[in-house]
Amino acid sequence: KGVKMKTCSVCKVTKDLSEFDKQSTGKQGCRADCKACRKRFVQSPEGLIKRIYRHQKFSSKKRGHPVPSYSLETLTKDLLNNSKFITLYDEWKNSGFDPDKSPSVDRVDDLLPYQGGNLQVLSWKENRSKGHDSCKNGVFDTVKAVDMLSLEGTYIKSFKSVSEAAREFDGVPSNIVGAINNRVVKRKNPDGSYRESVTTKAYGHKWRYS
Numbered sequence: 001k002g003v004k005m006k007t008c009s010v011c012k013v014t015k016d017l018s019e020f021d022k023q024s025t026g027k028q029g030c031r032a033d034c035k036a037c038r039k040r041f042v043q044s045p046e047g048l049i050k051r052i053y054r055h056q057k058f059s060s061k062k063r064g065h066p067v068p069s070y071s072l073e074t075l076t077k078d079l080l081n082n083s084k085f086i087t088l089y090d091e092w093k094n095s096g097f098d099p100d101k102s103p104s105v106d107r108v109d110d111l112l113p114y115q116g117g118n119l120q121v122l123s124w125k126e127n128r129s130k131g132h133d134s135c136k137n138g139v140f141d142t143v144k145a146v147d148m149l150s151l152e153g154t155y156i157k158s159f160k161s162v163s164e165a166a167r168e169f170d171g172v173p174s175n176i177v178g179a180i181n182n183r184v185v186k187r188k189n190p191d192g193s194y195r196e197s198v199t200t201k202a203y204g205h206k207w208r209y210s
Contacts, residue, residue: 006030010037043097045089049076052105056114065113079105084121092123100125145210146176151201158210169203179207 007014009032020030021038031038041047053072060067068075079085088103095101102124112118122130146165148156159165162173177183179202186196200206 004028008032008034008037010034010041043093045080045086046076048089048103049079052103056105060113063113068114069116070114075105079103079121082121088121088123106130146180147208147210149206149208151204151206153206156205165207171203175199175202176207178202179205180209 004017005014006017006020006028008020011034013034015034017028017030019034019036021035022029023031026032033041042051050072053068053075056068059065070078085103085105088101092098092101092103100123103121104124104127105119105121106127107114108118108120144162145158145160146162147158148165150156159168162176165176166173178185178199183199184196185199186194188194
């Protein structure tokens, strides 16, 4: 059998099929653009913005938020005229496309959806650090506050998140979650049989979601 070839829809060069990413819906089971052209687009300002917008839509759906209040075209126009985005893009490109230096767009207020006036441009490293801080402080709407109770069930105090509560005891969040959910723990006996116990407390206290 001869070598299977395909012409790239972008550079118009005929190449071996191995130079194209697979796509079940594409002709010959491959994408129309070759890997090299695809990579150039993904690393271009327009390609990066398209990826950012796609992530925003995915995150909005995951959080139960409305889709971004702007279109891809509007976001592209705004970012290509944003001096910080351009500066970060140049730094990313000059670094050899270091992932940490990639420009990103995040919400200013994590409790609000992606909308005009609630966007900020920052590097992916800064974005990731901001996300970690938000989780620790219980800012995200997906993070639940918890109440610490006495063993008799009397309310003592509240924490913004399970992680914050665990840090109070230099512990781990999973122990508190286990107490809240009455986690069933199965342990093996010396004779090979198993016994079950229900977790009802952690760090000397009972717990509940606020």
